[in-house]
Amino acid sequence: MELNEVRQQIQTTDQQLLQLLAKRRQLALAVAEAKISQNKPIRDQEREEALLLRLIESGKALELDAPYVTRLFHVIIEDSVLQQQAKLQGELRGMQGPSVKVAYLGGQGSYSYWATQKYFTRRAEQIIDIGCDSFNDIIKAVETGHADYAVLPIENTSSGSINEVYDLLQHTRLSIVGELTHPIDHCVLGVPGTALNQIRQICAHPQVIAQCSQFLLGLTNIKVEYCDSSSDAFQRVQQKQDPTMVAIGGEAGGKIYGLEVLARDLANQKDNVSRFIVVARKAVTVAKAIPAKTTFIMFTGQQPGALVDALTVLKRHGISMAKLESRPIPGNPWEEMFYVDVLANTHDYAMTRALEELNRITKFIKVLGCYPSEAIQPTEVPTS
Structure with missing residues (x-):
């Protein structure tokens, strides 16, 4: 043929x-x-x-x-x-209707934009996306009713936890209602005709810079310009049309702004994945047929063994912990709040009893949300 x-x-x-x-x-x-x-x-x-x-x-x-x-x-x-x-x-x-309003960081082409599309295309016919310049603006958009949901990056396999988001969760009344993971493939993107040896300025979000630090160490005489989001970096390069200026971000996002890929796979870790949470004004009830995750914060106090006692409660009730994160408490020097992710539904008997016990032995505890877990582990089959 x-x-x-x-x-x-x-x-x-x-x-x-x-x-x-x-x-x-x-x-x-x-x-x-x-x-x-x-x-x-x-x-x-x-x-x-x-x-x-x-x-x-x-x-x-x-x-x-x-x-x-x-x-x-x-x-x-x-x-x-x-x-x-x-x-x-x-x-x-109960389905909310044909459309949802979702706040996220940056504009079209940012990593949060793609995460928003990925999560809500399974849940709504139309997504009305609301790009924001900061995490604080995202939270406010939902708190004031301007948006129904917000999508926030919470951690990355390369750069770790996003502390600003954790700190905002301490003070908001919003609830975590969902999560998703999204692969992050950082590329160098420039206007057509740009060459790597011409680069003198790189535009990127601070988290992106942290995730690509090893690549950046190999460059000399480069100025780094911090941006509010990857889409912000793309826009700056597009507007300048300067072959010495590039952005770091996702290939699909860069194409929206007419940028070309100069280099790929920049992240410090080969498998670079970000986890996002979805927040809303009202908490959700997770169906018993679905694996659930619960996130809560607690302040155990500084007495010896306080944290161990709290974690022993989870172990005694057979509750698996997925993450433990500590953050300082503003105004309380050297004291810390603990964020805990567990693989459990708040309506399960064991989880209900565990929370009751934690309420008695900690100084403060607050459930930030119970939501469906989207960490789908592939079923393994015998290699033979």
Whole structure:
């Protein structure tokens, strides 16, 4: 066959694959409806393992190797689980309508913008995005009713926790109602025709600078300009049209502003992932069929063993802790507030008892939110 003919057949096959994937997603949502009516959990990992093993065997007959089939269906299964969870939560709280207003950091093209799109496309027909210049502005947008939700980055695998967001959570009445993780691939982006050896100025958000510090150490005679967001950095480079000035951010975001990639994979860690939280004015109830996560803050006091006593409560009730973060308390030198993420639902008996006990032995405790966990661990199958 001629090359063009082969490409046309590939194009046709790709379109058929998309149609089949769309059909599979609709069937997964039908499964969710059946699970809701029968009060069954969303995930059945024994069934997922059997499914993967069957698909691997079928793939072998079609000359498709096991790692390829496994990676492909891990993505498909993850999408099915998240779609089903979103549907179940929507049924539980009642769908809000065709559109939601969401506040996030920066403008179109920022990492928070893409995280917002990723999270809410499963939950609303239309997203009215409200770009903000600071985390404080984001919180205020929801508190005042200007936005229904806010999406906030909370931690990154390379640069760690985002302390400003943790500190804001101490003082707001908003509740955490969701979470998501989003891969972060930092690139150097400049106006068309820019060369790496021409660079004299880099525009980027402080968190991006921290995540790419090793790459930046290898550069000389470079001025770093801190920006409010990645989209802000893109806009500055676009407006200047200066081949000595570049931005660091995501490739998809840079393309919105007409920028070209000069270098990729800049992060200090190969797997650079950010975790975002979703906050709203009203807390949500998480369906029992969905894995839940609860975040709370507590002040244990400075007496010896106070923190150990608090954590022992969680252990005694069989509650797994996912994160422990300490932050200073303004106005109280050398005293700290602890942020705790646990893998539990506040409506579970064990979690209810644990919170009651923590209330008695700590000086202060506040639940910031109970929400569906979107950390979907892939089902492993025997390598043989």
